[in-house]
Amino acid sequence: MSKLKEYLKTLPRRLGKTAAVVGAAVVLFAVFLLCQGVNPLSVYANMIASTLGTSYGIGQVLIKSTPFILIAVGTCVSAKAGLVNVGGEGQFAMGALFSVTAALFIGDSMPSFFGIVLMMLAGMIGGAFWSGLAGVFKVKANMNETLTTLIMNYIAYQIVSYFVFNQLKDPDSFNWPQTSEISESLQLPRIWGKVTIGIVIALLAAVLIWLMISKSKWGYSLRVIGGNANAALHAGINVQKVQMIAMLISGALAGFAGAIEISGVEERLRQTTGVNYGYLGFLAAWMAWNNPATAIFTAVVIGFLSVAGNVLEISSALPSSAIQILMALVLLAILWKGKEKKSA
Amino acid sequence: MIIESLLTGAVQSGTSVLLTVCGETVTERVGVINLGTEGCMAVGALSAYIVCANTGSPWFAVPVACIMGGLMALIHAYFVISRKANQLATGLTLMFLGLGLTAFFGRNYVSVSVTGFTRVKIPLLSDIPIIGDAIFNQDPITYLSYLICPLLCILIYKTRFGLILRGAGEDENVVFAYGHDPIKMRYIGVIMGGMLSALGGAQLSIAYTHTWIEGMTGSRGVIGVALVCIAAWNPAKAFIGAYIFGAAQALQMMLQQQGLEISSFLLMMIPYVLVLIALFITSIRRRQTMPAELKKVFESVT
Numbered sequence: 001m002s003k004l005k006e007y008l009k010t011l012p013r014r015l016g017k018t019a020a021v022v023g024a025a026v027v028l029f030a031v032f033l034l035c036q037g038v039n040p041l042s043v044y045a046n047m048i049a050s051t052l053g054t055s056y057g058i059g060q061v062l063i064k065s066t067p068f069i070l071i072a073v074g075t076c077v078s079a080k081a082g083l084v085n086v087g088g089e090g091q092f093a094m095g096a097l098f099s100v101t102a103a104l105f106i107g108d109s110m111p112s113f114f115g116i117v118l119m120m121l122a123g124m125i126g127g128a129f130w131s132g133l134a135g136v137f138k139v140k141a142n143m144n145e146t147l148t149t150l151i152m153n154y155i156a157y158q159i160v161s162y163f164v165f166n167q168l169k170d171p172d173s174f175n176w177p178q179t180s181e182i183s184e185s186l187q188l189p190r191i192w193g194k195v196t197i198g199i200v201i202a203l204l205a206a207v208l209i210w211l212m213i214s215k216s217k218w219g220y221s222l223r224v225i226g227g228n229a230n231a232a233l234h235a236g237i238n239v240q241k242v243q244m245i246a247m248l249i250s251g252a253l254a255g256f257a258g259a260i261e262i263s264g265v266e267e268r269l270r271q272t273t274g275v276n277y278g279y280l281g282f283l284a285a286w287m288a289w290n291n292p293a294t295a296i297f298t299a300v301v302i303g304f305l306s307v308a309g310n311v312l313e314i315s316s317a318l319p320s321s322a323i324q325i326l327m328a329l330v331l332l333a334i335l336w337k338g339k340e341k342k343s344a
Numbered sequence: 345m346i347i348e349s350l351l352t353g354a355v356q357s358g359t360s361v362l363l364t365v366c367g368e369t370v371t372e373r374v375g376v377i378n379l380g381t382e383g384c385m386a387v388g389a390l391s392a393y394i395v396c397a398n399t400g401s402p403w404f405a406v407p408v409a410c411i412m413g414g415l416m417a418l419i420h421a422y423f424v425i426s427r428k429a430n431q432l433a434t435g436l437t438l439m440f441l442g443l444g445l446t447a448f449f450g451r452n453y454v455s456v457s458v459t460g461f462t463r464v465k466i467p468l469l470s471d472i473p474i475i476g477d478a479i480f481n482q483d484p485i486t487y488l489s490y491l492i493c494p495l496l497c498i499l500i501y502k503t504r505f506g507l508i509l510r511g512a513g514e515d516e517n518v519v520f521a522y523g524h525d526p527i528k529m530r531y532i533g534v535i536m537g538g539m540l541s542a543l544g545g546a547q548l549s550i551a552y553t554h555t556w557i558e559g560m561t562g563s564r565g566v567i568g569v570a571l572v573c574i575a576a577w578n579p580a581k582a583f584i585g586a587y588i589f590g591a592a593q594a595l596q597m598m599l600q601q602q603g604l605e606i607s608s609f610l611l612m613m614i615p616y617v618l619v620l621i622a623l624f625i626t627s628i629r630r631r632q633t634m635p636a637e638l639k640k641v642f643e644s645v646t
Contacts, residue, residue: 084432084642137620143627144642146432147570148620150379154563155616162609279436286433319451321558324444331437332419335429 025333029326038316046315047308059193065303067257069202071281072295073209074253079290080213081246082226087134087149088254089278090156091127095255097160098126100262100269103182112185119186120259127255128248135247139240161271179269188264196264210292287334350594351478356552358590359486360544364568365582366496367540372572374533375513375637378420379435381541382565383442388413388542389549390446393556396458402550413542414535421534431641447558460550483551496579513635567619574622576633589615
């Protein structure tokens with residue numbers, strides 16, 4: 001309890017510092033816009049009005065944040081075990097591929113609830129399979145997981161492309177590379193406007209993972225390994241096993257995000273489904289210094305920026321790459337600030 | 345004939361990766377990993393293209409590209425060395441920044457064409473059977489890369505400067521004890537890396553493809569970082585991985601042109617799978633030669 005109290009007590013000060021550096025990034029981007037002959041004030045006003053000013057906008061932010069939350073929390077789990085999993089991108093894609101395959105196979109053959117659960121399980125298996133491969137490479141062959149997960153992202157993209165252009169291509173799509181739409185019974189129930197229960201599931205999963213890391217025995221061994229792998233070895237912890245499980249959970253969460261995206265947002269798989277989500281989720285986790293509770297917040301910030309970016313394209317005639325620049329600046333600002341030192 | 349064009353393609357496509365591997369090798373030798381190499385490369389490719397399109401002079405474009413890439417790397421250096429920010433996260437953010445900036449500023453150059461560098465045939469040498477055309481009928485940046493690799497080897501292994509440079513990546517206290525500033529050496533290493541990656545990017549845009557499209561570096565920077573590990577942090581071995589990657593790219597394009605019944609997506613996987621296999625072989629065969637300071641980066645993720 002005292003930990004929580006301390007967390008809350010220092011929260012305003014820490015938030016204040018973060019707000020200051022993020023503000024600096026926002027000002028820097030404003031200068032950039034001015035140089036492009038665009039009025040930054042109207043751009044920012046537009047961004048806020050269209051995202052937080054309407055219930056539709058808020059809904060969009062929640063929808064967009066869902067995959068970022070899951071991927072970010074997944075990244076936190078592996079990071080606690082001392083592993084850098086940059087493979088959210090590929091694990092998300094494999095999750096989406098597995099779940100859409102399951103969905104097309106299931107069709108209308110079973111009650112909605114069971115169908116959706118199966119679909120989500122397929123997504124988790126897809127993601128865990130992809131991260132598990134990297135885990136095996138790490139544990140059995142000592143291959144650096146940062147490099148393997150990064151490279152496997154590109155392989156996953158090609159695999160997804162292959163399937164949407166071949167076996168899974170919608171025969172009625174006039175050669176458009178996408179799968180058929182999944183059955184209506186397999187779409188996640190909506191709770192508010194276009195927002196599905198996906199966001200609730202993501203939040204629950206995030207809290208569950210946070211509890212698991214901070215309260216369970218397994219979470220303890222996880223943190224020991226992340227602190228010092230040698231010490232963990234001497235303490236009789238099976239480092240490889242814990243790392244492998246962390247990797248599987250991490251990928252399963254990303255795959256889960258892929259399944260939710262298919263079932264709740266896209267309703268079919270395209271080549272472009274979830275492009276960059278993995279990297280953004282990873283960066284959300286690092287912005288939160290791999291604390292799953294904080295990662296929820298940073299993931300929502302990234303979700304907000306993503307939605308605002310789409311608005312920018314329509315209202316200010318700026319290309320979508322402009323928001324990529326803003327995002328990078330915000331991230332750099334937070335990295336510049338650095339991690340708050342823990343008071344002993 | 346087929347082998348010859350495959351080899352030519354391997355060198356053409358591999359040069360940009362080779363330069364990136366060389367650059368990232370220097371960076372990692374001083375104990376810093378820069379995943380933002382991809383961003384440096386993209387910035388180099390675009391700035392070279394813009395200069396080339398506006399002045400018509402590729403020779404002027406090359407130094408500009410190097411400077412821009414060096415500036416990108418300077419951001420990385422400042423963040424990870426002076427601010428002690430997480431190297432992997434900063435690198436990834438820089439990759440984002442580089443790809444975003446180039447997509448933004450490059451959008452008006454997509455339909456612009458440039459002459460850039462053309463292939464220069466070296467007499468006699470290019471007549472050597474099979475390999476002659478591949479090695480000695482290339483663009484000037486590729487010839488430059490033939491010089492850069494051995495020069496880097498000499499610099500790193502045979503000079504006092506190289507010794508201090510490596511020292512900064514192994515044990516900064518020793519460098520300090522010898523009266524040198526490890527911080528300065530790290531900055532130099534990271535910036536050199538960015539400049540070489542940007543040169544690779546320039547080769548891609550103004551010497552090899554003569555086009556600019558968003559995201560044209562297509563993961564070459566990321567692959568470059570992986571290949572450094574495979575080359576065991578030795579610039580002399582950089583060409584092996586780089587040209588194999590180039591050959592895989594060339595093979596994939598050739599097979600596609602032949603209209604083979606294999607999906608292009610499966611072919612496009614080949615280079616990545618090869619890199620994975622190479623990583624596998626190196627990690628089980630060789631003892632860890634990773635610079636000590638770099639090991640710390642990977643060990644302190646939480």
